[in-house]
Amino acid sequence: DVFEHLVDPAGTIEALDRCLEPGGYVYGRFAADEDAERPQHIVQDFGPVLERFARLGFEEVFRDEWLW
Numbered sequence: 001d002v003f004e005h006l007v008d009p010a011g012t013i014e015a016l017d018r019c020l021e022p023g024g025y026v027y028g029r030f031a032a033d034e035d036a037e038r039p040q041h042i043v044q045d046f047g048p049v050l051e052r053f054a055r056l057g058f059e060e061v062f063r064d065e066w067l068w
Contacts (some may be wrong), residue, residue: 003049004032004041013052026058 003009016026030046032038043049 001029003028003030003046004043006043009043009046010048010052013049013056013058017056017058025061026053 003012006012020026030049032041032044034044035041
């Protein structure tokens with residue numbers, strides 16, 4: 001529940017990659033719809049974030065279909 005607030009969410013993946021030990025996990029919900037009541041949600045397209053995870057070798061291991 002943070003990535004939708006970041007100016008450069010894909011770039012943040014690089015920092016996570018540097019901080020995690022090999023085999024570490026990132027748990028996150030990567031979704032935010034445009035909502036006039038939540039103008040702080042500045043990111044709605046998480047494609048670049050998920051692509052950066054994949055490029056760095058992260059793999060999706062769980063997806064809660066209720067959230068997606």
